[in-house]
Amino acid sequence: MATTLISGGTVVSATGRAAADVLVDGETVRALLQPGSTLLGADVAASVDRVIDATGKYVIPGGIDGHTHMQLPFGGTEASDTFETGTRAAAWGGTTTIIDYAVQTYGQRIQDGLAAWHEKAAGNCAIDYGFHQIVGDVTSESLLAMRGLPEEGVTSFKMFMAYPGVFYSDDAQILQAMQVSRETGMLTMMHAENGPAIDVLAQQLVDQGKTDPYFHGIARAWEMEEEATHRAIMLARLTGAPLYVVHMSAKQAVAQVAWARDQGQNVFGETCPQYLYLSLEEQLGSPGFEGAKWVCSTPLRSRAEGHQDAMWQALRTNDLQTVATDHCPFCMKDQKELGLGDFRKIPNGIGSVEHRMDLMYQGVVAGHITLERWVELTSTTPARMFGLYGTKGVIQPGADADIVVYDPAGHTSIGYDATHHMNMDHSAWEGFEIDGHVDTVLSRGKVIVDGNSYLGAKGDGRFLRRDLSQYLV
Numbered sequence: 001m002a003t004t005l006i007s008g009g010t011v012v013s014a015t016g017r018a019a020a021d022v023l024v025d026g027e028t029v030r031a032l033l034q035p036g037s038t039l040l041g042a043d044v045a046a047s048v049d050r051v052i053d054a055t056g057k058y059v060i061p062g063g064i065d066g067h068t069h070m071q072l073p074f075g076g077t078e079a080s081d082t083f084e085t086g087t088r089a090a091a092w093g094g095t096t097t098i099i100d101y102a103v104q105t106y107g108q109r110i111q112d113g114l115a116a117w118h119e120k121a122a123g124n125c126a127i128d129y130g131f132h133q134i135v136g137d138v139t140s141e142s143l144l145a146m147r148g149l150p151e152e153g154v155t156s157f158k159m160f161m162a163y164p165g166v167f168y169s170d171d172a173q174i175l176q177a178m179q180v181s182r183e184t185g186m187l188t189m190m191h192a193e194n195g196p197a198i199d200v201l202a203q204q205l206v207d208q209g210k211t212d213p214y215f216h217g218i219a220r221a222w223e224m225e226e227e228a229t230h231r232a233i234m235l236a237r238l239t240g241a242p243l244y245v246v247h248m249s250a251k252q253a254v255a256q257v258a259w260a261r262d263q264g265q266n267v268f269g270e271t272c273p274q275y276l277y278l279s280l281e282e283q284l285g286s287p288g289f290e291g292a293k294w295v296c297s298t299p300l301r302s303r304a305e306g307h308q309d310a311m312w313q314a315l316r317t318n319d320l321q322t323v324a325t326d327h328c329p330f331c332m333k334d335q336k337e338l339g340l341g342d343f344r345k346i347p348n349g350i351g352s353v354e355h356r357m358d359l360m361y362q363g364v365v366a367g368h369i370t371l372e373r374w375v376e377l378t379s380t381t382p383a384r385m386f387g388l389y390g391t392k393g394v395i396q397p398g399a400d401a402d403i404v405v406y407d408p409a410g411h412t413s414i415g416y417d418a419t420h421h422m423n424m425d426h427s428a429w430e431g432f433e434i435d436g437h438v439d440t441v442l443s444r445g446k447v448i449v450d451g452n453s454y455l456g457a458k459g460d461g462r463f464l465r466r467d468l469s470q471y472l473v
């Protein structure tokens with residue numbers, strides 16, 4: 001197998017940074033070396049097959065996006081990125097692992113839902129991938145089937161307090177699933193919004209002729225996120241289940257997570273770049289139907305109310321532990337447009353899988369988080385939470401050589417025509433200018449992005465059988 005030396009860079013981990021050369025042997029990291037080390041008297045650089053010059057650059061573990069929805073059927077259509085296009089876009093942006101959500105739909109067996117997801121992904125991914133399991137129909141049969149998931153390498157499942165009639169579970173169902181979570185050690189992931197109440201509010205708005213995308217954000221009030229988050233926390237407390245609240249956007253809901261953690265409960269929170277940068281007023285409230293580009297749930301929140309600043313603060317203080325994208329892209333044409341005249345029919349989701357590492361690096365540039373925290377939020381903690389740490393999430397001997405060379409002096413312009421590789425006819429991030437650039441990406445030792453060239457291939461990515469975690473992040 002080929003050997004590669006990544007030389008002259010600053011290797012960054014969740015706990016520090018150091019000038020070091022990274023020796024990659026085949027698919028794994030062999031050693032971190034003092035810059036310019038010799039081996040039996042000879043320069044290491046002279047004895048490897050390839051040297052990547054990382055002078056002046058950061059060498060970081062590849063990003064782990066713990067929340068994506070490739071090819072998700074939703075609202076009468078399907079998320080526009082396939083596993084092929086979505087993982088390629090992820091690679092371009094320095095993400096080398098995704099964890100996608102396999103879906104059990106209403107009336108379906110969990111085993112069949114998981115098998116269908118394997119079929120979609122197998123042989124198509126550019127980078128390694130794992131699955132969480134969406135449990136969309138809690139029955140005595142599915143409660144039994146859930147117990148078999150860890151054996152399949154799926155150690156977490158998501159439930160929905162939102163979307164009645166689709167993925168929704170009531171409190172009785174959630175309680176029973178959490179009991180399984182407690183018994184098996186699987187992580188309960190929660191979409192925490194009070195769906196039944198939101199649906200009433202949404203109907204009332206539509207009855208008043210308030211049908212624009214903006215009203216999606218009004219119907220899905222922060223009170224509905226705070227309430228559901230609190231309810232999920234109390235059910236988790238009662239059952240002893242570890243709880244991970246996904247795509248958090250309301251500062252009041254994050255305060256609930258912080259409160260639970262202060263009680264010593266194993267509760268964790270995830271936010272996404274859209275909740276750090278975008279808002280109800282500026283994006284969702286765009287003129288006409290434009291705002292549909294930013295319809296997602298939980299919704300973008302009011303900047304006047306200070307949610308975005310609160311999310312950054314929570315990331316800094318570890319009240320929130322991870323940043324994923326909730327990548328769920330839909331084109332405007334024929335997809336988002338299904339909701340012309342009724343915001344309830346706009347498929348929910350934003351595409352960001354390509355931009356997470358860049359967008360979060362801007363938090364370093366702006367002084368919200370440290371370089372180390374950037375790595376921790378985007379790679380190390382997802383690896384720990386989701387049972388991948390050691391092989392993923394860190395550059396150390398024996399780890400998979402999933403490595404990004406990031407140039408802090410580079411620049412990335414985000415936009416539809418210019419730069420993005422996601423299968424979308426627009427970008428939710430059009431016009432964002434990034435100080436920084438993903439220069440080189442290695443996936444298990446193979447260079448898949450080299451400057452402006454893409455060298456990866458579909459089928460390079462493998463399914464990751466994940467371990468149970470202790471959830472003590």
Ligand code: URP
Binds near residue numbers: 247326328
């Ligand atoms: O709007 C969103 N978040 N779409 C994806 C499905 C989900 O709830 O995560």
Ligand code: ZN
Binds near residue numbers: 191247298
């Ligand atoms: Zn959700």
Ligand code: ZN
Binds near residue numbers: 067068069328
């Ligand atoms: Zn999601």
Ligand code: ZN
Binds near residue numbers: 451
């Ligand atoms: Zn580039």
